[in-house]
Amino acid sequence: MRIDGLQYCNWSRRIFQEMRAGGVDAVHVTIAYHEVFRETVLQIERWNRYFEDHGDLIVPARTAADVDAARASGRTAIIFGAQNPSPIEDDIGLVEILHTLGLRFMQLTYNNQSLLATGCYEVEDPGLTRMGREVVAEMNRVGLVVDMSHSADRSTIEAAEHSARPIAITHANPFDWHPARRNKRAEVIEAVVASGGMMGFSLYPHHLKDGSACTLDGFCAMMADMAERYGVQHFGIGSDLCQDQPDSVVEWMRVGRWTKQIDYGEGSADNAGFPPQPEWFASNADFPNLERGLRDVGFDDAGVAALMGRNWYDFFDKNFGPL
Amino acid sequence: MRIDGLQYCNWSRRIFQEMRAGGVDAVHVTIAYHEVFRETVLQIERWNRYFEDHGDLIVPARTAADVDAARASGRTAIIFGAQNPSPIEDDIGLVEILHTLGLRFMQLTYNNQSLLATGCYEVEDPGLTRMGREVVAEMNRVGLVVDMSHSADRSTIEAAEHSARPIAITHANPFDWHPARRNKRAEVIEAVVASGGMMGFSLYPHHLKDGSACTLDGFCAMMADMAERYGVQHFGIGSDLCQDQPDSVVEWMRVGRWTKQIDYGEGSADNAGFPPQPEWFASNADFPNLERGLRDVGFDDAGVAALMGRNWYDFFDKNFGPL
Numbered sequence: 016m017r018i019d020g021l022q023y024c025n026w027s028r029r030i031f032q033e034m035r036a037g038g039v040d041a042v043h044v045t046i047a048y049h050e051v052f053r054e055t056v057l058q059i060e061r062w063n064r065y066f067e068d069h070g071d072l073i074v075p076a077r078t079a080a081d082v083d084a085a086r087a088s089g090r091t092a093i094i095f096g097a098q099n100p101s102p103i104e105d106d107i108g109l110v111e112i113l114h115t116l117g118l119r120f121m122q123l124t125y126n127n128q129s130l131l132a133t134g135c136y137e138v139e140d141p142g143l144t145r146m147g148r149e150v151v152a153e154m155n156r157v158g159l160v161v162d163m164s165h166s167a168d169r170s171t172i173e174a175a176e177h178s179a180r181p182i183a184i185t186h187a188n189p190f191d192w193h194p195a196r197r198n199k200r201a202e203v204i205e206a207v208v209a210s211g212g213m214m215g216f217s218l219y220p221h222h223l224k225d226g227s228a229c230t231l232d233g234f235c236a237m238m239a240d241m242a243e244r245y246g247v248q249h250f251g252i253g254s255d256l257c258q259d260q261p262d263s264v265v266e267w268m269r270v271g272r273w274t275k276q277i278d279y280g281e282g283s284a285d286n287a288g289f290p291p292q293p294e295w296f297a298s299n300a301d302f303p304n305l306e307r308g309l310r311d312v313g314f315d316d317a318g319v320a321a322l323m324g325r326n327w328y329d330f331f332d333k334n335f336g337p338l
Numbered sequence: 339m340r341i342d343g344l345q346y347c348n349w350s351r352r353i354f355q356e357m358r359a360g361g362v363d364a365v366h367v368t369i370a371y372h373e374v375f376r377e378t379v380l381q382i383e384r385w386n387r388y389f390e391d392h393g394d395l396i397v398p399a400r401t402a403a404d405v406d407a408a409r410a411s412g413r414t415a416i417i418f419g420a421q422n423p424s425p426i427e428d429d430i431g432l433v434e435i436l437h438t439l440g441l442r443f444m445q446l447t448y449n450n451q452s453l454l455a456t457g458c459y460e461v462e463d464p465g466l467t468r469m470g471r472e473v474v475a476e477m478n479r480v481g482l483v484v485d486m487s488h489s490a491d492r493s494t495i496e497a498a499e500h501s502a503r504p505i506a507i508t509h510a511n512p513f514d515w516h517p518a519r520r521n522k523r524a525e526v527i528e529a530v531v532a533s534g535g536m537m538g539f540s541l542y543p544h545h546l547k548d549g550s551a552c553t554l555d556g557f558c559a560m561m562a563d564m565a566e567r568y569g570v571q572h573f574g575i576g577s578d579l580c581q582d583q584p585d586s587v588v589e590w591m592r593v594g595r596w597t598k599q600i601d602y603g604e605g606s607a608d609n610a611g612f613p614p615q616p617e618w619f620a621s622n623a624d625f626p627n628l629e630r631g632l633r634d635v636g637f638d639d640a641g642v643a644a645l646m647g648r649n650w651y652d653f654f655d656k657n658f659g660p661l
Contacts, residue, residue, distance in 0.1 A: 052376065052379075053375065053376060056375075056432070056435055057431070059435060060429070060431030060432070060434070060435060063431065063434050063435075064431075106383070108380070108383030108386065108387075109379070109383070111383070111386050112379055112382060112383060112386075112439065115438065115439055115440075116435065116438055116439065117438075
């Protein structure tokens with residue numbers, strides 16, 4: 016079983032075909048960065064068209080059982096997520112509405128302060144807000160997973176502690192391996208692991224040691240180190256693959272509508288666009304490379320299976336519905 | 339089995355208790371008159387709170403099987419509907435979105451011209467519009483029932499003919515029995531019946547012969563006459579019960595935001611508010627009276643069961659999902 020914990024590609028039939036070529040059983044896809052509720056619904060409408068037009072390759076999924084059904088029919092299960100709480104606006108009732116529409120992950124922040132918590136680019140991190148505590152409880156109730164990939168440390172630790180259910184970091188790497196602002200310090204990873212949570216390792220070059228030149232062996236050795244340190248059951252892939260996106264999209268991710276200035280985020284004026292992917296992970300068709308890399312650093316069949324998808328599957332099975 | 343094909347009460351725990359007292363297994367409730375999409379979602383949020391707070395009495399339903407489950411657990415199944423296409427705005431993609439959120443009936447018009455068809459108060463009825471034909475096909479695809487209760491004759495007949503699946507008039511009576519503008523002429527009823535459709539008989543006094551003074555026997559005799567003429571399988575109850583609503587609500591129904599004038603609809607300046615219900619049908623607790631009335635005009639067990647709910651159940655079972 017192969018599951019990717021996060022992608023935001025410029026979706027096309029070719030990419031869905033690559034999912035099949037790579038034997039990818041399920042992908043958590045981002046449907047909103049800064050979109051408000053109505054705009055998020057437009058993105059779901061767009062996916063409904065993809066499901067109609069490419070129903071031979073992809074199928075919507077809301078449960079682990081839906082992933083099984085997708086596998087059995089030779090298709091890739093698509094699971095919706097939001098990288099920001101903007102889709103719920105200031106309305107806690109939209110948590111259940113979006114869950115009914117298929118949302119299964121929601122980040123409490125995207126880089127900046129939100130109504131719920133603090134993003135990883137803010138100077139100060141006062142932790143979960145009043146509304147943040149309420150929304151986490153409501154997400155727990157319906158089975159919408161708290162994702163803290165783009166959140167600041169204190170907010171993440173408080174979310175892990177306040178949440179009655181495991182939380183996730185769907186796409187990031189350890190700060191100790193590569194000290195990027197989006198990568199996670201040991202105490203943050205410990206809090207997520209202590210919640211029974213999951214962390215998906217990112218293949219976005221800004222999160223990788225040596226960036227686009229990161230080696231498969233180096234990436235897989237990091238995974239081996241993390242598995243040894245915290246237990247293999249807490250980890251998977253969250254590739255953050257943004258295939259075929261124009262650079263205007265990374266600008267939208269960073270700038271949204273919150274500033275009139277350019278913000279380069281993890282990039283810079285000299286390197287503002289999407290960085291090139293490592294040659295061993297350019298598309299969904301390259302998932303077998305990861306599997307090979309994990310074997311080469313010493314994982315056995317069970318370890319490879321856990322990291323390539325089984326852990327995400329088990330996490331979906333426990334956390335995608337009411338308790 | 340007892341099913342009501344339409345209500346729009348001022349919902350409260352007392353009304354939900356009356357549903358149980360009346361042995362009502364399922365009710366199609368209106369969640370939108372003139373509301374746009376976001377406002378309709380707010381109404382669904384409100385119902386989500388009712389389901390949380392009164393889960394011992396009511397439960398949301400999307401299928402006939404959900405009605406069975408509600409019955410088995412001693413609760414009333416609630417099915418959402420809209421009396422106007424305003425919730426889909428000008429966006430055909432919202433048909434599937436609202437179906438996913440539980441909508442199972444949608445009127446193509448409410449008294450006036452809509453983007454889809456013509457309402458029963460317009461002078462001219464040019465029939466289904468371009469968008470109307472597309473939306474009916476999309477409603478057919480996902481399993482959202484076309485309801486023409488407030489539509490004009492030509493539009494209704496064209497909808498019945500254009501629809502690939504049976505359509506409904508959820509709440510109205512025969513024009514030949516009581517010549518109200520909202521009641522349906524024989525050729526309209528024939529078109530709905532020919533589609534394999536359903537008509538729910540209304541207990542709203544403006545639709546009743548002698549209004550609030552209509553007798554139970556007169557109402558049930560009309561049902562017997564219709565069953566004999568068209569076949570009992572096409573009919574049920576669609577009470578249009580608006581219990582405990584203030585008169586401001588009937589004004590909202592009639593006036594919405596389409597005019598700055600007062601429009602009295604079926605009422606008049608002297609009689610602008612909700613008319614009093616017939617004494618034998620004042621609340622959901624009175625459903626047993628209808629059953630008694632049907633027996634008294636000569637229906638056997640099978641006929642009573644069909645009209646009180648079994649026909650709606652069978653209709654739900656065939657029409658509430660993709661083909």
